[in-house]
Structure formats: structure tokens, C-alpha cells
Amino acid sequence: MKDSEIVDLYWQRSERAIQETDHKYGRYCAHIAFAVCSDRLDAEECVNDTWLRAWNAMPTERPSVLSTFLGRITRNLAINRFEKRTRQKRGGGETPLALDELAECVPSDADPGREIELRELQEAIRRFVEGLQDTEQKVFVARYWYLASVEEISRRLVWTESRTKSLLFRLRKRLRAFLEEEALC
Amino acid sequence: MLNAMLLLRAMDGIDEEALLRAGDFLAWEREKRHSPSRRKLWRTVLAAALLALLLAACGYAVYRAAMSHRNLDPGDEKGYFFNGLDGSRNEGLHLELNFGDCAMALHFDTEETGCAHAFRLKEGAPIPETWIGGGSSMLRFFKSYEPGGFKEPEQQRSLDQCLREAGMTEEEAERWEHSRTYSSGTTAQRPALRMEVLDGAYLHGVDLIMGWPKGEATVVKEETRGDIQLLEALIRVEIGDGEWDRQNYLLRFDTRQQMLLVLAAGEESMSFAQLEELLDYIELRETGFRYAYDHSGQNFSVLSLAYG
Numbered sequence: 105m106k107d108s109e110i111v112d113l114y115w116q117r118s119e120r121a122i123q124e125t126d127h128k129y130g131r132y133c134a135h136i137a138f139a140v141c142s143d144r145l146d147a148e149e150c151v152n153d154t155w156l157r158a159w160n161a162m163p164t165e166r167p168s169v170l171s172t173f174l175g176r177i178t179r180n181l182a183i184n185r186f187e188k189r190t191r192q193k194r195g196g197g198e199t200p201l202a203l204d205e206l207a208e209c210v211p212s213d214a215d216p217g218r219e220i221e222l223r224e225l226q227e228a229i230r231r232f233v234e235g236l237q238d239t240e241q242k243v244f245v246a247r248y249w250y251l252a253s254v255e256e257i258s259r260r261l262v263w264t265e266s267r268t269k270s271l272l273f274r275l276r277k278r279l280r281a282f283l284e285e286e287a288l289c
Numbered sequence: 290m291l292n293a294m295l296l297l298r299a300m301d302g303i304d305e306e307a308l309l310r311a312g313d314f315l316a317w318e319r320e321k322r323h324s325p326s327r328r329k330l331w332r333t334v335l336a337a338a339l340l341a342l343l344l345a346a347c348g349y350a351v352y353r354a355a356m357s358h359r360n361l362d363p364g365d366e367k368g369y370f371f372n373g374l375d376g377s378r379n380e381g382l383h384l385e386l387n388f389g390d391c392a393m394a395l396h397f398d399t400e401e402t403g404c405a406h407a408f409r410l411k412e413g414a415p416i417p418e419t420w421i422g423g424g425s426s427m428l429r430f431f432k433s434y435e436p437g438g439f440k441e442p443e444q445q446r447s448l449d450q451c452l453r454e455a456g457m458t459e460e461e462a463e464r465w466e467h468s469r470t471y472s473s474g475t476t477a478q479r480p481a482l483r484m485e486v487l488d489g490a491y492l493h494g495v496d497l498i499m500g501w502p503k504g505e506a507t508v509v510k511e512e513t514r515g516d517i518q519l520l521e522a523l524i525r526v527e528i529g530d531g532e533w534d535r536q537n538y539l540l541r542f543d544t545r546q547q548m549l550l551v552l553a554a555g556e557e558s559m560s561f562a563q564l565e566e567l568l569d570y571i572e573l574r575e576t577g578f579r580y581a582y583d584h585s586g587q588n589f590s591v592l593s594l595a596y597g
Contacts, residue, residue, distance in 0.1 A: 207293040
């Protein structure tokens with residue numbers, strides 16, 4: 105079923121919208137949720153919550169790209185869940201690793217949470233990613249939006265893991281320089 | 290931690306197009322699912338089609354390019370590189386191959402799976418046991434989600450369980466799956482010896498010769514023994530920023546079974562003669578564990594076909 109047809113179902117308040125969404129994007133959202141949470145039950149709940157959010161959002165929203173619309177919801181839900189869980193103890197999986205890596209891009213003595221608006225940072229990230237070459241962009245987004253493992257990215261690229269790590273390292277350095285240039289950290 | 294978390298959240302600023310491209314690249318957006326029998330049929334049909342296409346169109350060029358002694362120069366990828374894959378969203382797998390003057394684009398509207406093989410060394414193998422490195426458990430999660438929830442039975446059938454079913458002891462399976470041992474003399478973090486078994490749907494050995502974009506490959510020997518083809522190559526690969534490693538690669542391809550066995554050892558760890566000797570001690574078994582690569586099919590048997 106086409107995305108527009110699924111969106112129509114939401115607008116018609118048909119429960120079939122959820123089934124069709126789950127059928128088409130369930131695995132996609134499950135991947136995203138699992139990549140963040142590293143916990144199957146949490147991931148499953150995030151996916152279910154995503155359908156609920158989507159149900160509540162449509163109408164009034166009419167997303168042009170349903171996959172990323174849902175993916176964004178899932179990712180945010182999963183990050184919330186991860187954050188909540190790690191307040192008690194640090195979890196495993198890709199998120200802590202990605203966080204450790206991203207910590208290189210912000211100075212240890214700064215607190216961007218207080219100093220800048222998240223929106224400004226988002227806008228800067230958007231421009232940074234936009235300026236990357238195709239492969240760089242795919243690798244960066246795969247790692248830091250989808251939280252795909254280095255191993256998976258390497259296999260997709262038919263590269264060695266060390267090469268992927270090396271590229272990610274360079275990208276993080278560039279991101280840091282970019283954020284500094286933008287006076288965001 | 291908090292700062293990095295904010296940055297992680299800020300990644301949500303990335304625009305739709307970039308997300309879609311990366312989603313395609315990861316193939317996380319795949320929606321189609323086929324039954325195992327249909328998948329198997331597809332796989333057979335596609336493997337045959339790919340074989341025919343490649344042999345007909347590229348065979349000679351590939352043969353000439355790959356079998357002669359040659360070097361791949363980091364700055365001269367043009368003639369020899371394997372241009373991986375570019376999954377088109379919701380449209381299956383799009384594969385582009387470039388060998389010398391020959392270029393072709395293949396398109397597959399299917400999912401592919403690969404079967405994991407267990408292997409072990411028979412008694413008396415001429416290497417220290419501690420050199421046996423582990424394989425990767427890979428994307429086990431891929432098959433676990435079905436519309437309506439996670440599919441438990443599939444999820445619970447782990448690779449090490451399959452390995453045990455294939456005849457390995459628990460200890461062997463554990464070691465096969467998880468351990469990565471390194472020779473003490475190696476400065477770079479690479480196994481002293483690495484073994485991989487790759488079937489038709491799961492060949493990434495292609496990059497060893499055809500597509501190491503930043504490295505060199507020198508083919509030093511090529512030999513056919515009935516259904517078995519051997520290829521030996523000295524590979525110089527980039528393992529980090531400006532860091533290089535030299536390894537001896539032995540590829541043994543069974544044209545009948547469509548299965549590639551890759552042995553890779555540090556140049557100073559094992560010679561080609563030692564790697565060849567090792568072949569006689571390797572015992573292979575199918576495990577029944579299937580890798581599910583959503584429309585990546587990314588490891589199509591290009592190399593095996595090239596030599597098949």
C-alpha cells in the first residue's frame with residue numbers, strides 16, 4: 105500500500121491504518137528502536153507507542169514521507185526510554201558507543217543544553233550533513249541517526265571496519281570544527 | 290554524556306532526503322517478506338541469472354583483469370573497483386559492476402539470505418589452536434520483527450545454537466562466535482588467521498581482490514582442481530589512518546557448491562604454502578542458521594562468479 109493511502113486511512117480514522125503501518129514500517133521502526141534501546145521489549149513498546157503517536161498526529165498532520173515521519177517518532181521515543189533507563193544504570197548496545205563518540209564533538213567543560221537551543225543545533229547539524237559527500241553522509245547518518253553499528257555499515261559498504269571507524273573519526277573532527285565555527289560549542 | 294545526548298537528539302535536524310538515503314543504504318526500510326521456499330527459489334533463479342549475465346558479459350574482462358598479476362593503486366580505482374551496491378528504496382537491490390572497460394548494472398527485486406557454515410579444524414592441523422578466530426554473529430535482529438510483534442522462535446534460535454546443532458561442542462561454538470584471538474607479535478589489531486565461509490548469497494570476499502578501494506592486491510597464484518579453484522593474493526590494506534597491513538589471502542571456491550572459503554593471515558604469520566596445507570584440515574558443515582539481509586544481497590557472489 106502506498107504511503108498516501110495509509111495516511112488517508114489515518115485521516116479516515118480507520119484502524120486498518122495501524123495494521124498497514126505495522127506491516128510496511130514495523131521492521132524499520134523496530135530496527136531504529138532496537139538500535140537505540142538494545143532491548144527487545146523496550147523496542148517493541150517504542151514501536152507500539154509510535155503507532156499511537158501517529159494515530160494522534162494524523163489528522164492534523166499529513167506527512168509527505170511516512171517512513172521518516174514514523175522513524176523520527178520512534179527514534180525520539182527510544183531515546184527518551186534509553187535516557188530514562190540509563191539514569192539508573194548504563195545500558196549496552198550502540199547508543200552508549202555513539203554517545204561516547206559524539207562526546208568528542210563537544211568540549212567537556214561546556215553545556216550546550218544551557219547555552220544553545222536544541223533547534224539551533226539541529227539546524228547546524230542539518231547544514232553539516234548537507235555539506236557532506238554522498239558516502240560520508242550515508243555513513244554519518246547511518247551511525248548517528250540510525251545508530252547502526254560500525255560492523256553493519258562496513259558490510260554495507262564492503263569496507264573494513266577500521267576504514268569505517270577512520271572515516272567516522274574524521275567526520276567527528278569536522279563536526280566539532282563546524283560547531284566551533286558556528287559558535288555552538 | 291549529557292552533551293553528547295543533546296547532540297544525538299539534535300541529529301533529528303537531518304533532513305528527510307538524507308535520512309531516506311541512509312535508510313536505503315542500511316535497507317532498514319524494506320517491507321517485503323517472502324516465504325523461505327520462495328526466497329530459495331528466487332535465490333536460485335537469481336544466482337543462475339547473475340552467473341549467466343556475468344559470465345557472458347564480463348567473464349573475459351574479469352578474467353583478464355583479475356588473473357594477471359596486477360596491483361590496485363589507491364589512486365587508480367577506475368579500472369578495477371567493484372562499485373558495491375546501491376539499494377533503491379522499495380525497489381530491491383541495484384548492483385553496479387565495473388571491471389576495466391566493462392560496466393553493467395543489475396537489479397534484483399528480492400531479499401537474499403545466506404546460510405552460516407560452521408567450520409573447524411581436524412585434529413593435527415598445523416596451526417596453534419589459539420589462532421582460530423571467531424566469526425561474526427551478524428545481523429541477527431533482522432529476522433526478528435514481523436508485523437504485529439517480534440517473532441520469538443526465530444529470535445531464539447541463535448547462531449551458537451545452530452553451530453552446536455551442526456556438531457560443534459558448546460565451547461567450540463562459543464569460541465567460533467565470540468572469540469577473536471590475535472597473535473602476540475601483531476601490532477595491528479587483526480587476527481593472525483581469519484577464516485570465513487561464504488555462500489552464494491553472502492560473499493563479501495569480492496572486496497578482497499576487486500574492490501579494496503584503498504589498497505593493493507597482487508594475485509600470485511591461480512589454479513583449478515576440478516570443482517575447486519584456488520586463488521592466492523597478497524593484499525596490502527589500509528587498517529586505519531595511514532596505517533597499512535600486508536596479508537596473505539587464500540580463496541578456495543567450490544564451483545559446484547557455490548561456496549567460498551577465505552583464509553587470511555598476516556604475511557609474517559603464515560605463508561601461502563601453510564595456508565594451502567591448512568585447507569586439508571578444514572571441515573565444513575551447514576548450520577541451518579540463515580542470515581537475513583534485507584535487500585542488501587550485498588554480498589553477491591561476484592568474486593566466485595568471476596572465477597567460476
